[in-house]
Amino acid sequence: MALKYELKQTILHVDNLSVAYDGKVIIHKVSFEEKDTVRPEKNTGQTIAFLGRSGRGKSTLFRTLTGLEKPTTGKVLIPDYKKQITNGLQPAKMVEEGDVGFVNQKYTLFRHKTIYQALMFALRKTNLAKSEKHDKIMSYISDWGLEGCMNQYPVFLSGGQRQRTAILEQLLSSGYYIVLDEPFSGLDIGNIRNVKKSFQLISDSNELNTIIFSTHDIELAVELADSIYVVGYDKSDSSGSQVGTIVKHFDLKEMGLAWHEGLKKEHIDLIDNIKQVMLAS
Amino acid sequence: MIKRWFRPFEKVSSKESAIIILIWIVLVLGYWTLASTGTKHLFPTPGQVWNGFKSLYEEGLVVHIVSSLGLFLQAIVLAVIVSLTIIYLSPLPALKPVAVILSRFRFLPLTGITFYLAMLVSDARRMQVSVLVIFMSLYFITSLLSVLKDIPQEEIDHARSLKSSRWEVLWEVVIKGRFDYVLDVLRQNLAIIWMMLVTVESILVAAGGLGVLIKNSDKFMNHGRIVALQLVILLVGLMLDVVLNVLRKSLFKYSTF
Numbered sequence: 001m002a003l004k005y006e007l008k009q010t011i012l013h014v015d016n017l018s019v020a021y022d023g024k025v026i027i028h029k030v031s032f033e034e035k036d037t038v039r040p041e042k043n044t045g046q047t048i049a050f051l052g053r054s055g056r057g058k059s060t061l062f063r064t065l066t067g068l069e070k071p072t073t074g075k076v077l078i079p080d081y082k083k084q085i086t087n088g089l090q091p092a093k094m095v096e097e098g099d100v101g102f103v104n105q106k107y108t109l110f111r112h113k114t115i116y117q118a119l120m121f122a123l124r125k126t127n128l129a130k131s132e133k134h135d136k137i138m139s140y141i142s143d144w145g146l147e148g149c150m151n152q153y154p155v156f157l158s159g160g161q162r163q164r165t166a167i168l169e170q171l172l173s174s175g176y177y178i179v180l181d182e183p184f185s186g187l188d189i190g191n192i193r194n195v196k197k198s199f200q201l202i203s204d205s206n207e208l209n210t211i212i213f214s215t216h217d218i219e220l221a222v223e224l225a226d227s228i229y230v231v232g233y234d235k236s237d238s239s240g241s242q243v244g245t246i247v248k249h250f251d252l253k254e255m256g257l258a259w260h261e262g263l264k265k266e267h268i269d270l271i272d273n274i275k276q277v278m279l280a281s
Numbered sequence: 282m283i284k285r286w287f288r289p290f291e292k293v294s295s296k297e298s299a300i301i302i303l304i305w306i307v308l309v310l311g312y313w314t315l316a317s318t319g320t321k322h323l324f325p326t327p328g329q330v331w332n333g334f335k336s337l338y339e340e341g342l343v344v345h346i347v348s349s350l351g352l353f354l355q356a357i358v359l360a361v362i363v364s365l366t367i368i369y370l371s372p373l374p375a376l377k378p379v380a381v382i383l384s385r386f387r388f389l390p391l392t393g394i395t396f397y398l399a400m401l402v403s404d405a406r407r408m409q410v411s412v413l414v415i416f417m418s419l420y421f422i423t424s425l426l427s428v429l430k431d432i433p434q435e436e437i438d439h440a441r442s443l444k445s446s447r448w449e450v451l452w453e454v455v456i457k458g459r460f461d462y463v464l465d466v467l468r469q470n471l472a473i474i475w476m477m478l479v480t481v482e483s484i485l486v487a488a489g490g491l492g493v494l495i496k497n498s499d500k501f502m503n504h505g506r507i508v509a510l511q512l513v514i515l516l517v518g519l520m521l522d523v524v525l526n527v528l529r530k531s532l533f534k535y536s537t538f
Contacts, residue, residue, distance in 0.1 A: 068438050098444030108439040111535055112458050121453075125444050153535035173443045 002256030008036040009079065009090055011046065011176075011210055012065075017074035019060050027057035027064075027244040029234065030074070034227060037253060038207055044259065045176075045202060045209030049221035052231030053278055057244025058214045061231065062181050065212065066102040067095045078177065100177040101170025105185045107162045109154040115141070115165050116150045122169040140168055143201065159187070160194045167198050176206065180213040184220060192220075199224055218271050218278075219263070226258035227251055230274060232281020247281045250274065329505030336506055337494060337513070346517060348489040353478055353521075356410050357467070360417035365463065367418075368425040372451055384426055387419040391477070406488050409481050417474050424466040428459055461536035464529040468522055475518045491517075 011034055018028035037046055052058050063069035065076055078100070080093035093099075110118055119137045128136065141150050144164045149157055157165065163183070170178050183195050202209050215221050221228055232247040250270065252258040257266055285291050286301065293301070310327075317326040325333070334342075371380035395412055402408045432454060440450040482492025491514055498506040529536055 063438075066442060068441055097441050100442075102438065102442040104435050104438070106435055108433070108435040110439070110453060110458060111436075112460075112533070122443055155535050155537050170442065 003259050004040055005044075005253055005258075006038045008038055010034070010077075010092075011036045011079060011208065012212075013077040013092065014065070015074050015077070017061075017064060017076065018072050019057075019064055019069060020072045025072075025243045026060045027231075028073075029245050030061060032229060032246060032249065034210070036208060037226065039259075043204055043207050045204075045207060045211065046227065047199060047203060047225045048210065048212045048227045048229070049225035050212070050214040050229050050231055051216075051218060051221055051274060051278060052214075052244070052281070054216075055242075056231045056233065056281075058231050059181055061244070062102070062179050062212070062214065065095065066100040066179050067097040068102065081175075099174060100179055101167075101174035103166045103170055103178065103180045103183060105182040107159075107166040109162060109166055109169075111154055114151045114153055115146055115157070115161075118165060118169050119172055122173040125173075136172075140172070144168055144198070160191050163187075163191065163195055164198060167195075167202070171202065176208045177210050178202065178212070180211065182214050182216070184215050184217055196224065218274050222252070222257070222267050222271055222274070223263060226253050228274065230277045230281065232278065235281065248274075248277045325504035325508055330509045330512070331505075333498075333503065333505030333507070333509030334513075336503075337509055340494070341489075342494070342513065345489050345491055345494055346513070349478060349482065349491045349517070352409060352413070352482065352488075352490060353475070356413035356417060356478070357474075359410065359414045360421055361463070361467070363414065364418045364421035364425060367422055368429060369451065369456060371426065371429065372455065380422055380426055383419060384423040387416075387423055389419075391416065391480075409488065412481050413474070413478060416477055417470070420470045420473060421466060424470060425463070428462045428466065429455065432459065461529050461533035464525055464532075465536075465538075468525040468529070471522055471525065472518065475514070475521070479514060 013033050015031055017030040019026050034046055034048060037044060050058050050061070060069065064071050067076070076095040077092040078095050079090040081090065083091040085091075110121070113121060116137060119140070120133060123133045123136065126133070141147055146161060146164060146168075149161050152161075154162060154165070167178065167180070184192055187195065199211055202211055213224075228250040229246050230248040230250075231244050233242050234245040234247070250273075252270075255266075255270070257264075257270060260267070263271075282297070286293065286297070313324060314327065316322060317324045317329075367376075367380050367383060370376045391412070394415060395408075398408055398411050398415075402411055436454050436458070437450055440454050445453060479490075479492040479495060482488070482490035483496045486493050486496065491510065494510055495507070495514075498510055
């Protein structure tokens, strides 16, 4: 049964994006739009998955979404919450470095900062007083189960602790958006569960929170995401060049497949469908 | 048990490792004693080396060691300041060629540089320091450039994604994040620097130092003294190596390599 929801303002608008390095086009004609999803009596953020075979430009797309890479053409727009709403619309802004949190698959951290110091660094540009920053960090550390290791350096942390710290510092720094490049790659079953829990924590804490992640695990994408994009080579390109673009979008909310516990037959059919799309692109 | 010691990649206990080291010490000492007996021999006897030590001590060995360490410290501090300034500015595209070209200059011969420095610097002590600083800096710049090159792009991106300006990335990732590597680079280049220091010291005999003692010992062909002095230089060098390593590990707890 499809769960009720309502679409509000646009939270991410990507328009005709392309990226080329030294004249070689990696991705092109990438356009999509995501809106704030509101569910009755439940705080639910957006969870968007990107699937696609290796070398199709997912990482390049992610670097552009986070502002770490300048697009060759096109733009990435997000709401500018620093500006007042005018005519019922939140003004938009081009994405810049730091607007969107980015966690790579290695869960990179500052090697010379303890968890506490790293989180304090993530909050350094906020207007909070030092004591408020401390309280906020301690509250997150407690919620994310990092009390026992808050004064440890990354080299002494377990894989799970590193993941949680990497996600947390990006959340504290960037606000509503977080992009994770293959967060489940190479993780054991316990750590996969931890990352899934982190997704739930982020999603439940604010309806504007938006998680964008890539994975090779189609089942996991269908289980977690409410919107799935398949990135592949553009077969319509007559030049025959191998350039990545979005070849298919599956809106799981519209399909009535989002926010379900466990996978039903419709989910399995969707997984097969996605596989076919991926193999053909 | 002994058969296992000759099997490649075999793991041995710490007790066995200690026995192996002890055997080697006995073998070396035994060979030394045997090789130094008779009328014609290449090495001085242990007794001659001991006498060499005593003679060096009476000649002010401790003062010379202190002089060498003083020169070493002075040159190291200046060389580190010079090379770090050049290295920390090398991420700026406009200044990168300076670091790269200076790194290539390490192939310049010491004598050629000394000749030009002699024309520029009249004071011999300053001359010693200048030669050492120039050569140390060239080696440091080479090693530090490699440290910089090995910083993964992910670390730079991580700092950028946390709203760091480019200067903040330089400060956090390169300067603060790799400061322990500076001590390690120093340690790795220590052997060549230490060797250079002893050579440079022979430029100015009046300033003293271990290099002066070597020069004097060579002059009189006193084998016992020469070997004793080599051992002293080796031990002081090893001690500096240990001190730098301990310093790195105690100052930077996260530096586990």
